[in-house]
Amino acid sequence: MNREILNARRLLCPLPVIRTQDKVKQLKAGDQLEVICTDPGVMQDIPTWCRINGHKVLETISGDHEYIIILEVGAS
Amino acid sequence: MSKQRKAVALISGGLDSMLAAKTIMEQGVHVEGINFFTGFCVEGHTHAIRANDKAKPKRNNSLWVAEQLGMKLHIVDVIEEYKDVLINPKHGYGAHMNPCLDCKIFMVNKAKQWIVENDFDFIITGEVIGQRPMSQRKATMPIISKESGADDLLLRPLCAKNLPATLPEREGWVDREKLHDFSGRSRKPQMAMAEGFGFDEYAQPAGGCCFLTDASYSSKLVDLWKARDGDKQYDLDDVMLLKVGRHIRPEQNFKVIVAREEGEGRFMQGYKKEFITLHCASHAGPLVLVDGSPSAEDLFLAARITARYGQGRDAEQVDVSIADKDGSERIIQVKPFAADEIPQEWFI
Numbered sequence: 152m153n154r155e156i157l158n159a160r161r162l163l164c165p166l167p168v169i170r171t172q173d174k175v176k177q178l179k180a181g182d183q184l185e186v187i188c189t190d191p192g193v194m195q196d197i198p199t200w201c202r203i204n205g206h207k208v209l210e211t212i213s214g215d216h217e218y219i220i221i222l223e224v225g226a227s
Numbered sequence: 228m229s230k231q232r233k234a235v236a237l238i239s240g241g242l243d244s245m246l247a248a249k250t251i252m253e254q255g256v257h258v259e260g261i262n263f264f265t266g267f268c269v270e271g272h273t274h275a276i277r278a279n280d281k282a283k284p285k286r287n288n289s290l291w292v293a294e295q296l297g298m299k300l301h302i303v304d305v306i307e308e309y310k311d312v313l314i315n316p317k318h319g320y321g322a323h324m325n326p327c328l329d330c331k332i333f334m335v336n337k338a339k340q341w342i343v344e345n346d347f348d349f350i351i352t353g354e355v356i357g358q359r360p361m362s363q364r365k366a367t368m369p370i371i372s373k374e375s376g377a378d379d380l381l382l383r384p385l386c387a388k389n390l391p392a393t394l395p396e397r398e399g400w401v402d403r404e405k406l407h408d409f410s411g412r413s414r415k416p417q418m419a420m421a422e423g424f425g426f427d428e429y430a431q432p433a434g435g436c437c438f439l440t441d442a443s444y445s446s447k448l449v450d451l452w453k454a455r456d457g458d459k460q461y462d463l464d465d466v467m468l469l470k471v472g473r474h475i476r477p478e479q480n481f482k483v484i485v486a487r488e489e490g491e492g493r494f495m496q497g498y499k500k501e502f503i504t505l506h507c508a509s510h511a512g513p514l515v516l517v518d519g520s521p522s523a524e525d526l527f528l529a530a531r532i533t534a535r536y537g538q539g540r541d542a543e544q545v546d547v548s549i550a551d552k553d554g555s556e557r558i559i560q561v562k563p564f565a566a567d568e569i570p571q572e573w574f575i
Contacts, residue, residue, distance in 0.1 A: 161497045163467065165264055165287050169304045189497075192286070199290045204299055216493065 154183040160217070164192040168200050171222075175206065180226045183209065188218045197222070232400040233257045234382070235342055236351040237334060238300060239436050240288025242429045243353030243385060246420050248296055250384040251351050254401050258351065260300040261341060262289040263334050265309040266466040267438045288430040295426065305337060306463055313439070314459045318370075323445035325437060327362035328370070335375035342380070349380045349395045356386045357411040365389075385409045385417070438470065447474055450575045454479060454519065464501070468516070471495065474575040475532060481519030482575070483529045485536050488513075500552055505533040508558050509546035512537020527561065534563035 157174050159167035167188045174184060186197060191213075197220045198208045205225035212219040236248035238260035252258045293300035312333045316326030331354075338350045356365050368390060372381045379393040387396065388408035396403040409416045421429060438444040447469045452459045454476070468484060471491045476482035483505075486492035492514040498504075502516040503526070515533045517526065526549055534545035540563045550556045 165262075165268075165290075165302050166304070168287065168290070169264060169302050172302060195286045196290055199286070199294055200300075200302075203290070203293050203297075 152181050152183065153178065154185065157184055157186045159186055159188045159190075159193070161189055163190045164196050167193045168196050171197055171200065172204075175204075175222075175224055178224045180224055182224045184222050184224065186220045186222070188220070189216055191218055193218050193220060201225075231255075231257055232349075232395070233259070233347040234349045234351050234395070235259055235261050235301075235338055235345075235347050236298075237338055237353070238262050238289045238292055239353070240292055240430050241353070241436060242414075242417050242421060242426075243355060243358070245292045245296065245353070245426070245429060246417055246424070247351050247353040247384045248292075248298065249424055250406065251382070251401060252296065252298070254405060256401060258296075258298055259347075260289065260293045260296075260298055261338055262300060262302045263305045263309075263337060264302060265312075265330075265437070266306045266463055267309075267313075269436050269438055292429075301341070303337065303341075305333075306466075308337075309333070310461065321361040321440065323440055323442055324448050325361070325439040325445075327359065327440075328367055330437075331362045331367075331371050332374045335371055335377050335381060339375060339377045339380065348400065349382055349393070350377055351382050351384060353385060354383045355409045355411075355417075356389055382406075444469060447575050450474070450476060450482075454482065464498070468495075468498070468518075472516070473536075475569065475573045476575055477528055477532075477573050478525060481517055481521040481525050481529070483532055484516040484518065485532065486513040486515070499550065499554075503552065504550045505530055506548050507534055507537035507539055507545055508548040510534075510537045510539030510542065512539070527559065530559055530561045531564045532569065534561050535566070535569065537563070539563060 157170060159170050167190060171186050178184060194211060201208050201222055207223045207225060208220060209223055210221040234251055234256050236244060236258050238244045248258050290300055312326055312329050316329040318328040321327050335350060342350060354363050372378055382393045382395050385407045386409050387403060387406035389410055392403055395401045451465060471494060472484040472486050474482055474484055486495050495514050495516055498516055502518060505515040506512055512533060513536050517529050521529060530547035533547050539545040544560050545563055546558050547561055548556055548558050
């Protein structure tokens with residue numbers, strides 16, 4: 152299992168979703184990706200994107216002005 | 228057994244594209260969504276920059292629509308390619324800087340490329356004849372099909388019966404009789420259809436889905452190009468900064484962007500290495516970015532504007548901090564502008 156970090160700070164949605172989508176394409180099923188963002192909208196959008204595309208959100212963390220989503224890449 | 232046909236639907240996040248996709252899914256076609264991000268999309272969370280908007284739900288409507296329909300959604304970054312559409316629209320602009328017809332042709336063309344690369348059969352849009360004054364007219368429908376290269380692989384389920392049969396209809400991939408004949412600006416047929424499908428919630432953006440249809444945004448874009456001696460190239464930061472703050476241009480060579488509230492100020496903090504920034508040091512006040520090549524005299528004027536929008540607006544003198552891009556900072560004392568001292572024509 153590989154774990155990578157994606158810095159999506161300062162990007163406004165949907166760009167963090169697009170960057171996540173592009174990064175996930177390079178990963179294998181079971182790999183984990185930690186996405187670090189500053190747009191609070193990602194807390195809604197990245198989990199939605201994961202659900203419709205078969206990936207699993209392992210953890211979401213809301214900081215003062217940072218939001219972290221850790222996901223596991225699905226099989227499809 | 229006949230082959231499972233596959234279509235890609237252009238999903239804006241609004242009701243029409245949602246209904247168009249659903250109509251075709253109901254016929255047993257495998258549908259996936261595609262959404263193009265130009266940088267000018269109202270969709271997304273530009274509004275989330277503003278702390279005042281915190282109560283509003285922050286969701287991307289195209290993702291939300293895809294989840295409601297149970298389909299995959301591919302969001303495609305077209306920021307770079309879109310520049311040519313905006314700068315050189317073959318069919319011109321609408322009421323503002325909106326190149327709607329060229330934009331639709333561009334997006335359908337991108338969808339055509341996508342179906343070829345992904346082995347899909349046809350394209351769906353939520354277009355309705357007469358729905359929009361520039362891009363959705365009877366005369367523009369064949370132009371979009373032809374100039375996008377999609378030709379008769381482009382199916383508009385909501386108004387298909389008002390148009391010649393497309394390949395998916397002629398080949399029996401979809402049943403034309405189960406398509407629709409909507410036309411005009413009325414939303415009643417779509418609302419009835421939504422009710423029939425059990426969609427009791429959907430986005431209805433009053434000003435469309437693109438900032439380029441907005442008069443104020445378009446003015447700022449034109450001003451930006453003019454200030455750069457007609458050079459129309461732009462980057463994403465330009466596009467984003469036109470969405471935030473109060474823009475004031477005292478001279479051709481510089482403008483100031485004044486954060487209107489805390490959320491914008493926080494967002495603009497991210498640009499401190501790209502712009503000279505000002506803020507009131509002796510009083511509370513907004514963050515201000517200076518765009519362009521200001522002289523020392525210009526910065527003095529920018530400081531007076533900064534002071535005008537701070538808590539010390541009525542004070543005799545305000546300390547204003549000026550930070551260069553390298554982080555070096557100095558303080559100057561200025562008298563804030565009075566409200567009527569800032570000429571109206573400076574406001575973009």
